[in-house]
Amino acid sequence: MDPSTQRMIDFVRARIIEDHEVAAQATQGFDVEVMSRTTSGAHSAFVRRFDPTWVLEECALKGKMVDMEVEDAHMAEALGQGPHGFLRTRSMATAWSSHPDFDPEWMTPRRRT
Numbered sequence: 001m002d003p004s005t006q007r008m009i010d011f012v013r014a015r016i017i018e019d020h021e022v023a024a025q026a027t028q029g030f031d032v033e034v035m036s037r038t039t040s041g042a043h044s045a046f047v048r049r050f051d052p053t054w055v056l057e058e059c060a061l062k063g064k065m066v067d068m069e070v071e072d073a074h075m076a077e078a079l080g081q082g083p084h085g086f087l088r089t090r091s092m093a094t095a096w097s098s099h100p101d102f103d104p105e106w107m108t109p110r111r112r113t
Helices: 002-026 033-038 041-049 052-078 087-094
Strands: none
Touching: 002 052, 002 087, 052 087
16 A cells, blocks of 8 residues: 555544544533524534434444455455555545645545536
């Protein structure tokens, strides 16, 4: 695996860990019912949708997706299938494109229409 791809994987894993840590801290004393009742409209829907418990589950899923893609790349390499594009991990990385450690080289290629 080339160094840029490894940096991207490390970057995504670090962001997932950060999100997990923030959500884990937020679960202490967080009551989604109380929070959603003290807000209204779109804010209430947002609180319900992004309950810290849900965010923790999302972090676990994202971590598994990165691990699966790394395993796929190792298998492809072992079979002599050439470089792996890491498109799922690349797509995840773009969610943090405003982060100072984000490398624009990691942007997902745009499809031509």
